[in-house]
Amino acid sequence: MSGDIRFYGAFKDELGLKTIPSRRIAKDTYEIFIGPQHPGSGHMRIIIKVDGDVIVEAEPDIGYVHRTMEKLGEIRGWIKPIPLFERMAIHDACNITLPYVRAVEKLMGVEAPERAKYLRVLLCEINRIAAHLYGFAIFGIFLGHSTMYMWAMGDREVWIELAQELTGARLTHSYPVPGGVRRDIHDEYPDMVRRAIRYMRKRLEDYRKLFLDNPVIKSRLEGVGVISKKQVVELGIVGPNARGSGVAYDVRLADPYEVYDQLDFEIPVFEEGDALARTYVRVEEIKQSMNILEQVVDWLEKHKGEPIIHESVSSKYGPVHKKVLQEQRRAKLLPLHATMKVPAGRAIGRGETARGEVIYYVESDGGLNPYRVRIVTPSARNAIAFKYALPGHKVMDLPAIYGSLDYFPPESDR
Amino acid sequence: MAAEEGKVYVGNVDVAARRARDILLGKLKLEDAVDWATSFSLWPVHLTTSCCSTEFAATFGPRFDGEQFGSLPWVSPRQTNLIVIEGTVTRKMACAVRITWEQMPSPKFAIAMGACALDGGLFYNSYNVVRPWEVIPIDIYIPGCPPRPESVARAIVELQRKIRRKHLAGEWVRTGWRPDREPVKPKEDVCSWWRG
């Protein structure tokens, strides 16, 4: 057993992860509990040990928002986990539930119609932009920049309004369902999206002036919290944090789902791996998401009236629901969904949320409930970064690193 | 996206404010003045218990601007007088909620936000969720999952009214006691797991 630990230590050294000799840790260190009631922590606790002003050891103590999603997913049938799971990343609801829906679809052997796929991508990208803006807002407040918080929060409302126009809910959309989506867009919707894109492009310029090119902010972020490419791969860090370190890993590209393989977009990658690079990745992703949105609404305008839900579902509709589907373009969820049975089998659903890759391992024994739903969210995978990115930095760098990792505890704790 | 001037969507604050000002300038009864001051200076403490925090953040964003009611999210519990339970409270978090509540100086108030804070919400049968009202006394409940920012603003205004109507703060200054309730003690020791 001791051999294993030595192996572990040597392995860490080889990676260049900061390890401070234990002699120094024992002497004159100061243990600080940051969180859960702390302005710089959110709903988690980071236990840091400081030597003077330098962090020598950091340990994330998570689980403050553990709401037992995996257990509840096992007892709530197949359709009810969708609203359940979107509470993990409430401002990124479509991205976080779509992989589950796809996993269930895979087990059922159905595939959503083309238009439904485009509609899913539409909401996913709207959510991605809103989630990145939320991340900016929190990041701004961590760096003491309240104007950044307010601007990003205000502009996030634009995208939330769009999502609300599409689905009827500000945050918790429950939009994708097995077989398709619940609603179609109305005729003015593409123009609304284009207006929002025009507005956001103008605002990104303002952000650059006030935040990204601000000398104070730049000096706080440059060279802080560097995670090397090798560390990213070893620690399994995903999302913009990985792409800020030069790892071009994005599920939309690596394992394309829905219609991402038909769309023209780039995955921004920065090589530096510091907090500034991670911030830039997010800005570039907002731009790319807006490019995707333009293509999607163009396609949607050209292909009006195509089905939004799979035949195997809509064929079971009664005449009233069929009428609603045809006239109002709304797919009702029927009682048959609540007692839906899914053939036995196992599937993995994966997707790229704003924070990175989310994985659902869904196992069915052919019954009314999933036998096992295992969820690995991007924040859960990024949590380990705190342990290895913080040591060696000053205490005042903690909010900068925390904010740049864009960690969202409810998502991590499930 | 700024809030439009001259339009209020959340109740008749203006009238209440004018009345409060009259009390302050006219009769100048100290307790009423304290009620008025407390109701227009409800600073929520920064304790994010769960995912309703996104809507809470939006409440204090520019579109809904909770600061216009004099409410400013503040960093340390010692200087605040309002705690907003933002959604689910887990067993691990309940300890933090209780400690934060006890660190706040009286007169203090609590708003429970979201269905989970009412009675568990979607997580009503989860093994890791406690009801916030078992941990601290709640003044205002906001339904919704998550509640819209308007309803959070509305809850703040309702709490302001409640403080002025029932003289919650003034009574506390006079007697050292909240007139409307006994202090809630949690049934079980929510922090027992931490020491043990």
Next chain:
Amino acid sequence: MAADKLSTARQRAEEALKSIGVSYSVEEGANFVEFIVDVARLKDAALALKNAGFGTVVSVTATDYPKKNTIKVVYHVTSMIDDEVKGAIIGVGVYLPRIDKPSMPSLTGVWLSAEFMEREVFEFFGVEFEGHPDLKPLLLIPPLAEKRPLRKDFVVREENIYEGVPFSNVG
């Protein structure tokens, strides 16, 4: 495209496992493949897979099968940088006896990214990982972790919250 990658990954993993002489059985899912090995050879198999390019653990998935009286622990791994297999998920796993404290070697020394996930499996299933640097509950408070919440004999009921209305009582 994804299917191509999966077959490449499978081929590569099988070669890696054969080259060190580990016997395995294959369990296929809808879009992934799992190699079940013996507990004693798990670490060798993991090292071989890592050397074959599967450098990142995406999930340590444990499942409880009370009927078969086993607990299955699978490390789902992928590669984040190798373009040939990027995006394909393969698994390497073991079947453990379903006792109070089953034990298996920790793979944290091989895949650093498994550290927190192994702690999760420990608290939810009670599986003890030998050689883990810091094995303690991650998400749960200790008294709750003692109850192993994700095992099937920990029952959460859909309670009858509306009186008179029968509610599906599952689990």
Next chain:
Amino acid sequence: MVLDVVEAILGFPPVWQVLVVGFGFSLLVSVVAVWFERKTAARVQRRLGPYWASPRLGGLLHLVADMLRYAFQQVIIPRGVDMTPFLVAPIVGMVISILPVAVVPFTSNPQYWPLPPGAMEYSLLIALAITTLPPIFIVAAGWASNNKFAVIGGLREAFIITAYELIAILGFLAVAAAVGSFNLAVIAEAQNPVKWFMLLNPLAFLAVIIAVAMSTSAFPFEIPESESEVVAGPFTEYSGLLYALNMGGAYMRRFIYGILIALTFMGGWAPYNPGEGIFAGYIVPSLIVTVKALIIVLAISFLRAVYGRYRLDQALDIAWRLTLPLALLGLALGIIQAFIGLA
């Protein structure tokens, strides 16, 4: 008899100035400054800011409400604090932070100077000496709180003191050197009507402004109280009235520095010439000085909307490597000005 004594005490100019200008005005100014800070930030951030307590006053009464609320809130004294310094430090710190007003002349008319003309010769030095004292009480408050965040905040304050004190004093000395006197009245009078030192010696002016921003923890140097790491810094454990004293103290110190800057760099009561009588000779010039000081306070407060905060080492770096040479250059410029007789 008693009334005579009271009148004699209140009529004594330093006491009068500390009570009325020092305490009264600085309280008013700190309320207005906080309101201005919140309102301008709100305007930049496209929202209303404090509003509904008094829509016609633009929410100014919210600040009164905040003060009242703090005044009547429970004062918690946690177990484990060092009681005496915990209670004494904020009170003494605030009193001392307004004491410099006791030696500041608000007019060129010697009749209304707080000190006799002989003592006024050293007024700038005395005022500067007193302004260096309050941070010690902040550090003491942090230490007495027995809280890790408070201790760290106090240590940061101690670091910051060493950085800004020298700069501020060098900056003020540049003006004293140019004029050849430590008498604030003489310095202010020398700038009448428009020979202001903020124009003649911008280097020293800039150095002093940065030093003031540092000393009163204004953005981007809000480091001792930086909320995202050390909660409320040295004041983490303070509640109620004691916290209000602490929070007001920073704004009061900013205002006192503003008065000193107004006198030394902005011409004091210039372009007005104080005349005879209490109104023309004292009240009008002191109002002019106060307004100038208020402008300084508001300008520093506005930075909150634009900047985030620096890291501690970066702030020290800026202080020692950028601002200290700036202050030294300003001093050199002041000495050159004295030689060529500009002032």
